[in-house]
Amino acid sequence: MSPDPDWSVAGQLSAHIAILSLMAIGGGVIMVAPEVQRFVVDSHHWMTAERFSAAYAISQASPGPNLLYATLVGWEVAGWAGALASTAAIVAPPMVLTLALMHASSRRTPGRFARAVGKGLAPLSVGFLLATGWILLRGAATDWRAVAVTVLATAAVLGTRINPVWVIAAGAAAGVAGLV
């Protein structure tokens, strides 16, 4: 991966990511990953599709918010400058917008409309979350054994108070042991 900071590339990439991040409404920034891929792979040929997929898989295997693929893509195409710039680009614009909105409605008790928005949209967010799980399952389900691992993991988290980190570790162990 590129060790040399390239501020020109970092600037172009982060400007693009900042716009995409502000367009990622309702589903988080995973939904703009295909657009990021088109930008760095097809439009600018800064990295290959294979390297992009590898970066995405590594970010999924890392702890933390699922914006980290942008960090790795930035690092890949423009070194440390790219990693920092694309991370800032994906978190800073939404944070400023969120704070501005929170500040504008800074009354201690939210108004009737704000409550209706929060309460009304809650069932939708549950539906979207189910959809995310479903899409992840379809991506991970290479065969019936992977589906079995997903079902077991779901049951373990629902049926016990086990820390999910251990379920993840069990999944990794099952993979290494060749069970998946």
Next chain:
Amino acid sequence: MIATPPRDVAPPRIAPLELFVAFSGMALSGFGGVLPFAYRAMVERRAWVTREEFARLLALGQVLPGPTICNLAVIFGYRSSGVAGAGAALAGMVALPVAIVLGLGAVYDRFGDVPAVRRALVGMSAVAAGLILATAIKMARAVPRRLLPAALCVLAFVGVGLVRFSLIAVIAVLGPVAIFVAWKESDVA
């Protein structure tokens, strides 16, 4: 109609340093998505918010653009400790994971061809899907047992998960309906 009046609970006051530590902990546990760990930490372990309040925070974080879990951190941090709290919660969510993912990227550069590494990734991805599903099922229990909220939940899942409509389109259609119904219901209070 509804027995319990809408609760406007004052948000807990939490110092920025505590927010940074707590959100760092959630982020570092969050393999395959921080949400299940945020739910566990904020609702089950620290009891900072109830299940219903968490669902509302999440809905707000999803409606605002950008990374959902970071928006949730910013909103909760701001409510707990103002702008400093928002910055501390967001920094906790992002700083250490960025360092780790870059370290893993460097490791992958050297060992990515080892089959065991690749197989471990497959197993972890399958578990990650299960964690998201379990969190969704837990939160589904907080959806009111009435026809319309349940139908909206199902339609949101079918539209985005099965039919693969764009999320923006689904929100544009279902969102106004959901908000209008919640608005009419608050007439009662």
